[in-house]
């Protein structure tokens with residue numbers, strides 16, 4: 001275990017909104033978090049000015065968003081999508097750019113706040129570029145921190161950039177920690193819905209389908225995180241994310257299953273007080289918290305009606321039926337490059353599951369086998385540079401692809 005990560009204590013708060021629009025970029029604007037962000041920006045045009053929007057392949061939606069918000073630039077990672085993007089933006093004065101370097105350069109444009117909502121380790125370089133520009137980063141892309149957390153937090157520190165957590169649990173914990181003494185924090189609890197398979201037996205879990213796994217009980221999200229929730233790898237990734245974001249040792253965090261997804265995170269203090277943040281399960285609340293920080297802004301989210309919900313329930317996680325949680329906890333405990341390998345192997349396994357190449361139960365097996373094979377590389381040192389992080393990520397993916405190739409069922 002590496003010790004606590006130093007906090008970016010000197011990073012300045014965003015100035016309060018004083019009537020001057022904030023410059024905002026959205027990386028991954030066409031995804032689930034991206035579209036929720038765009039929805040909020042469209043409702044408050046006087047409050048935000050859009051700099052850059054980025055996507056992977058969806059040129060039609062990217063152009064529509066850029067036109068609706070009058071963005072400066074729209075950048076798409078897939079070079080073959082440039083013609084369509086440029087045609088749709090012709091005559092608007094909005095720049096069109098393509099290729100992964102164009103996405104990174106768009107992310108580097110100065111803003112007041114940049115929302116990092118690309119999925120997977122593909123978000124690492126654009127998010128680092130945003131941090132290097134000095135922007136406040138509203139971070140949804142948890143895989144950045146799992147892949148290269150120490151490097152990521154150091155980059156934020158070095159450039160005086162603040163990171164505001166968008167991920168609902170981390171946003172809740174951030175709110176419950178704000179204004180309190182870090183030395184008096186006894187425990188930080190991440191809640192987990194338990195996913196669509198929370199009550200399934202081991203035997204039933206061997207037969208679950210892709211369609212079932214894609215049906216999250218409470219949240220509407222992109223495919224990758226929805227599968228991660230079904231295996232509880234999402235909670236494992238979130239433990240690693242929380243360790244880096246908040247700088248507490250791994251032992252200070254715990255996971256509590258809460259099927260209603262109303263209590264998003266809790267902080268217990270040394271005097272026994274437990275502070276929590278509650279809200280309807282709608283990502284527009286944590287996104288708005290980041291966009292308006294340190295103010296609050298109104299959102300079109302259904303008000304929480306606890307009387308209608310009636311009961312909030314809690315139970316411990318089951319690491320036997322959901323081994324991905326155990327694997328992520330072990331990788332966090334090991335530190336160094338283990339979480340990078342965990343993330344890469346999980347991305348490959350989830351993608352193979354979504355392509356019907358492996359069963360749901362094999363996702364954990366592929367991650368475990370990849371971690372075992374990578375042990376020989378000695379993972380005790382975490383990647384010290386971006387090149388080292390990308391290199392380890394590439395190697396682990398190759399190994400995971402081989403493991404998938406040897407998987408049956």
Ligand SMILES: NC(=O)C1=CN([C@@H]2O[C@H](COP(=O)(O)OP(=O)(O)OC[C@H]3O[C@@H](n4cnc5c(N)ncnc54)[C@H](OP(=O)(O)O)[C@@H]3O)[C@@H](O)[C@H]2O)C=CC1
Pocket residue numbers: 027028029030031032033034054055056057058059077103117118119120122140141142143166167168219220221222223224225283
């Ligand atoms: N969805 C949610 O409610 C929550 C999500 N998160 C985290 O936020 C992140 C985004 O999740 P979500 O919105 O669900 O994901 P989606 O799959 O819905 O969206 C992903 C976005 O990233 C873009 N993208 C994908 N691959 C690349 C690439 N190689 N280069 C550049 N852009 C790329 C996509 O573009 P295109 O549309 O063109 O494919 C899309 O804009 C994830 O890390 C997730 O864990 C955290 C908490 C909640």
Ligand SMILES: CC(=O)[C@@H](O)[C@H](O)COP(=O)(O)O
Pocket residue numbers: 167168169191192193194195219225228229230232234235283
């Ligand atoms: C909305 C959000 O933050 C997701 O990470 C969500 O929490 C996933 O639900 P699980 O608790 O099922 O992983």
Ligand SMILES: [Mn+2]
Pocket residue numbers: 167168169170238
């Ligand atoms: Mn979350």
